Amino acid sequence: MKKISSIKGLSITEVLVAFTIFLIALLAVVQLFYQSISIETDTKLKEMAMQNASVIASYIKTANIITFSDSAPFISGPTGLIDSNSTTFKPINSAPLNTLTLTKPNLFERNITAITINQINSTTFPATLGYTRVALFTITIRYQEKGKYKTITYNFSLSRDFIR
Helix, strand or coil, X not given: CCCCCCCCCCCHHHHHHHHHHHHHHHHHHHHHXXXXXXXXXXXXXXXXXXXXXXXXXXXXXXXXXXXXXXXXCCEEXXXXXXXXXXXXXXXXXXXXXXXXXXXXXXXXXXXXXXXXHHHHCCCCCCHHHCHHHEEEEEEEEEEEECCEEXXXXXXXXXXXXXXX
C-alpha cells in the first residue's frame, strides 16, 4: 500500500483571505459606480438648468417685451418677469414665462434681475449718450439636489437702439 505524502487543495484560511480581497475590490468598484452616477445626475441637472436659462434669455431678447426709458435708468417688462432683488425665487414657469417650453420645469426656480449700464456707473456711461437703453440681465436658476440648493447664473445684455 502506498502512503499519501501531501494533501492537495486550499485551507479554509486561504479561501477566506482570497474571498476578503475579492470583496474589497468589489466594494471599490461599487463605490466608483455610485460616484459616477452622482456626477452624471448633477451634470444633467446643470445642463437642463442652462438650457432653460437659454430659452428664457432668447425669449426676453426676441419677444420685444422690455421697455426702456429714454430719460432715466428704468426697465420694465411684463408683471412678474423682473424681480426686485436677487434672493426671491419663483417657479421657473410662472407667468409670464408659462407659455415657454422648458425642460422639467417642476425641478427649477428662477430669479431674473436687470439693471441699465447707466446704473452701474453714470459717469462712465451717461444717460445723455443713451446708456439707459442698454440693460444687463442676470437669470439665476435654482434646483435642489440631495437636500441642498444649487444655482447656475446666466448673464446677457439687451439694448434698444434709437435715433436722436
